[in-house]
Amino acid sequence: MRSKFLQQVHSDTAIPITLATVGTAVKGSAIAHVGDNGALGTLRSAIVHFIAGLTSSGTTTYTLKVQESDDTTDGNFTDVTLNATLPTVAPTGSVVAEAYFYLKTTGLKKYWRIVATPAGTSAATGSIAAVAVQGDGSVEFLPRGTVPTVYSKL
Numbered sequence: 001m002r003s004k005f006l007q008q009v010h011s012d013t014a015i016p017i018t019l020a021t022v023g024t025a026v027k028g029s030a031i032a033h034v035g036d037n038g039a040l041g042t043l044r045s046a047i048v049h050f051i052a053g054l055t056s057s058g059t060t061t062y063t064l065k066v067q068e069s070d071d072t073t074d075g076n077f078t079d080v081t082l083n084a085t086l087p088t089v090a091p092t093g094s095v096v097a098e099a100y101f102y103l104k105t106t107g108l109k110k111y112w113r114i115v116a117t118p119a120g121t122s123a124a125t126g127s128i129a130a131v132a133v134q135g136d137g138s139v140e141f142l143p144r145g146t147v148p149t150v151y152s153k154l
Contacts, residue, residue, distance in 0.1 A: 014048060014114045014130035021118065021125050022060060028114040030072040031132055033105045046103045048114060050130040052089045053096040058121030061090040062128065064099070065117075066151075068109040077113060082151045089116075091126060104152035105134065 015028040031046075052062050064086040067077040091097040105112065114130050 014132040015050070015116065015128060017127060017129045019055065019125060020052075020060075020062075020116065020128050022058075022120055023118070025115055025117040026128060027067075027074065027077075028116075028130060030069070030077075030111040030113050031134070033108050033110060033112055033134070044104065044106045044135070046105055046132045046134045047100060048103060048130060048132045049098065049100050050089055050114065050116065050128070051096060051098040052091045052116075052126050052128045054091050054093065054126045056125045058125075059090070059092065060118045060120040060126050061088050062116045062118050062126075063088055064101075065115050066103065066108075066112055067115055068112045068153075070109050070111070072111055077111075080108065080112070080153050082153060084149055084151055086151065102150050103132075104150060107153045 013029055014031060015026060018026050020026050050062070050064060052060070054060060066080040066082065066086070068080050069077040086101060087099040089097045089099045114132070116128055116130070118126065118128075
């Protein structure tokens with residue numbers, strides 16, 4: 001599959017490496033979405049890579065969602081209704097699980113973030129991380145040749 005050259009790219013740590021415990025949502029860092037003529041140029045999409053592993057016995061499944069806000073105040077972020085459900089991630093034993101997804105950021109408020117909510121065995125804890133690479137909308141590929149679902153705000 002061919003890919004186009006990204007004319008404008010900006011990388012953000014969506015979720016720094018974090019220890020997650022069942023029942024406690026992990027809120028990612030606020031990522032500035034800057035539309036046309038903003039300081040970062042025209043960023044209309046993002047590829048998000050979420051990775052999770054277990055650091056103790058048990059089972060954990062991570063449910064992902066996107067939130068948005070006009071500022072970086074934690075209490076001002078609200079869930080974004082997307083056109084499809086984001087993938088879930090379920091590491092098992094010593095096997096790391098990951099998910100990639102393509103998010104159209106046009107229509108989002110100035111800041112957005114990823115939230116991962118772990119569910120499963122109460123004894124399970126895990127390490128998680130996510131990175132977001134924002135681009136000008138010309139991204140036509142994901143790693144390993146995956147044909148992505150394009151997630152966008154309704």
